[in-house]
Amino acid sequence: MTEFKNSAVKSMVVMRKAFRTIDSRVSGTFRDFDLTPAQFSVLDVLYAKGPMRIGELISSILSTSGNMTIVIKNMEKNGWIKREVSDDDGRVYIISITRKGRNIIEKALPAHIQAVEETFSILTPEEQEQLIGLLKKFKTLNE
Template identity: 55%
Template sequence: MTDTSSDSSLKAMVVFGKANRTVEGQVASIFKTYGVTPTQFSAMDVLYKKGEMKICQLIGSMLATSGNMTVVIKNMERNGWIYRKTDASDKRASVVGLTQSGRDLIEQIMPEHRANVQAVFSVLTAEEQEQLIHLLKKFKHLKP
């Protein structure tokens, strides 16, 4: 005897994973044009919206790992998109922010990114998009 609820849960997980990979692939396609990784774009987006912050705050805002962010930040700094400085109130911490070059880049990418996301999600009606948001929010209460 099979547990059909378990089967539908597994199927839902597989379908969700495949849909997520497809959406991420479509959405990330624009970043390649600008030589930016999805993680770099996400970091620039957070810094653009929230301003300068400690690296640990940036990592928390993006739900990224600190090991990966070390490389991302180093590369973004090398490319001239962000600056890093010692936090005045805590000399052990670093603060990062967008340079003018980084600000110009995110402002250039954002309209195309927004249009790209809208095109990807146009397979759903506005009502279906709201339903999807409602359903996906149920997962935020799960503990890792």
Template identity: 45%
Template sequence: MIEKVEKAIARNQEALRSLIILHRASDTIYKQEVETMKKYHLTMGQFGVLETLYNKGDLRIQELIDKLLSTSGNMTVVIKNMIRDGYITKVPDCDDKRASRIHLTDLGRKTIEAILPEHYDNIGCIFDLLSLEEQETLNTILKKFKR
């Protein structure tokens, strides 16, 4: 059995190395990205909801889940807390009276408008270690995993 494991490692050594490097890079980027959210006392999930609603307009909960790659259980908690804190409200869906849409409040809009310039500049700083050409190459490579 040990021999099978060793052969599998040998066959896939570079792929395994790539995966570790990708995870470490992702973790480093996440830690740098989350610093901006902490200043505004938001979680990444809450920030994601604010940014998505700001850019896409009112959405159903399922649409938010799909756009943010979240789970329904997690999104339910995030939305409940954000309603409690005054960032968003639920409004009836004009097209489907059984459903609700999530809407930014004035506080939610002001908050995301305050965060976005700093957030976008932070992302720019994180990726400044790559040239524009390297960023484009990275994007092309990563898109291959989107199957």
């Protein structure tokens, strides 16, 4: 096993391993409702924020997905979302959640939140706030 002398590299490795562990613990809630992580994220964002442009949706979702066009088309086929041309700009599509999609996310969300809360319960509320503060520092890299 390689010993890391560089604390930045070690931090990244530990953070990635932690993320994989967390992700594997909470992703079962998606599968229970026959959703992929990307589909769950799309429904979650549309449920919380309402209709939006495809670009806004992609930048708002928690999972990164290079195949978002396919995800959206499949979700539209399933009747979970609808895609309509914008009244303001005919080149832009607005994505919104349907009643069927709303029903799915209303069932899936409580189980997902419970799984996240159980997973993060290994940290105290103070440690969770500390973690949030530390991770938010990375946002400055994009500014």
